[in-house]
Amino acid sequence: MSLARLVDVHTHVYLPRYAALLRSRTTLPRIITSSREGKPDDRLFILDRDTGRPVGSQYWDRDEKLKFMDRHGIDMSVVSSANPWLDFLPASEAQTLATQLNEDLEQYCADSPSLSPSLKRLYGFGLLPLVPEISTAALLEAIEQISKLSHLKGIIMGTRGLGKGLDSEDLDPVWAALEKSGLVVFLHPHYGVDVEAWGEKDNGHVLPLALGFPFETTIATTRLILAGVFDRFPSLRLLLAHSGGALPQLSSRLASCIEHDPVVASRLKHDARWYLGKLYFDAVAYGPEELGFVSDVISRSQRYEAGGSVPTNTAVDRALGSRRMLFGTDHPFFPPLQPTEKWKSVVENLQAIDAVTGWGQVEKDGVRGANALSLFNLV
Numbered sequence: 001m002s003l004a005r006l007v008d009v010h011t012h013v014y015l016p017r018y019a020a021l022l023r024s025r026t027t028l029p030r031i032i033t034s035s036r037e038g039k040p041d042d043r044l045f046i047l048d049r050d051t052g053r054p055v056g057s058q059y060w061d062r063d064e065k066l067k068f069m070d071r072h073g074i075d076m077s078v079v080s081s082a083n084p085w086l087d088f089l090p091a092s093e094a095q096t097l098a099t100q101l102n103e104d105l106e107q108y109c110a111d112s113p114s115l116s117p118s119l120k121r122l123y124g125f126g127l128l129p130l131v132p133e134i135s136t137a138a139l140l141e142a143i144e145q146i147s148k149l150s151h152l153k154g155i156i157m158g159t160r161g162l163g164k165g166l167d168s169e170d171l172d173p174v175w176a177a178l179e180k181s182g183l184v185v186f187l188h189p190h191y192g193v194d195v196e197a198w199g200e201k202d203n204g205h206v207l208p209l210a211l212g213f214p215f216e217t218t219i220a221t222t223r224l225i226l227a228g229v230f231d232r233f234p235s236l237r238l239l240l241a242h243s244g245g246a247l248p249q250l251s252s253r254l255a256s257c258i259e260h261d262p263v264v265a266s267r268l269k270h271d272a273r274w275y276l277g278k279l280y281f282d283a284v285a286y287g288p289e290e291l292g293f294v295s296d297v298i299s300r301s302q303r304y305e306a307g308g309s310v311p312t313n314t315a316v317d318r319a320l321g322s323r324r325m326l327f328g329t330d331h332p333f334f335p336p337l338q339p340t341e342k343w344k345s346v347v348e349n350l351q352a353i354d355a356v357t358g359w360g361q362v363e364k365d366g367v368r369g370a371n372a373l374s375l376f377n378l379v
């Protein structure tokens, strides 16, 4: 077993202030409290057609986060607010709450135990008030606020932007400021795809979570590529949830569709596959084959370095791609259905990293933590 640090970059919280807001609401998203066997019973409703799920202190209490980390050998976590963030609020409320929640998260991290004289156990992703009608000035102020909070190392963002999606040019000043700040942008889904796609059978939350979430990320990232955002802001650091969804699998098809489309064919500076090598991917994929495949696709992007040159047949260096992949748990989501010491969702992701063919100890340690330390400049 390696002694290298284990760092969780995909782990969520509903900060107490936000949980209180969810409790006060009468429409989605909300927490409904009822009584079960004489005890208060909190249930969270956030998704379209959500049937609810139990929520408790593991969603908001920092001690519970630290206990979970200890139980799974996680040294450090970069914690983010869970979906749906501020998406449902009017602009002025979103702006005020973003400022407060960023302060709250800074405190949550700053007061966490130290791992070494210079490192805490908890760091965070802040929030921007990304809602329709918000002013650009308010967004830039939020980026400035987060940049000054020393324990916040990035921002978490959904896919709606200001209501028109992330490919809207209205967001260019935001991308420019984020690029300049060096903050990592964690792109995370919430809406999935049209619920009609799921049919009428009750399949719990399986279809929206297993398929809807990753497809939402796939679509949002593809739209960013197509809009030339990575051409205009080449140093933007974007971390994709759930290993980038289906984008790695579909990237050659995307490249071909672009090449054959008169509207888009000459728009981008690079072959679509090149952009995947500029992104970061969490390793929340649950299987070694998937992780290996994603690292191949990232590695392969270098073949497209010269503006879409013809790929060679040289074997891809799988290890190279691993440097852009980072361990995550999705805690406190996906708790075991029956009480167990360790959560299967965590154990499986760790076992997957360990079992990727072609990754040596250096690559595995990188994905487990060293890549995160480097990406977030945690030294």
Ligand code: 5CU
Binding pocket: 012, 046, 047, 082, 083, 205, 209, 330, 333, 334
């Ligand atoms: O179980 C869920 O609904 C979720 C969610 O909403 N967000 C997330 O990050 N993971 C699971």
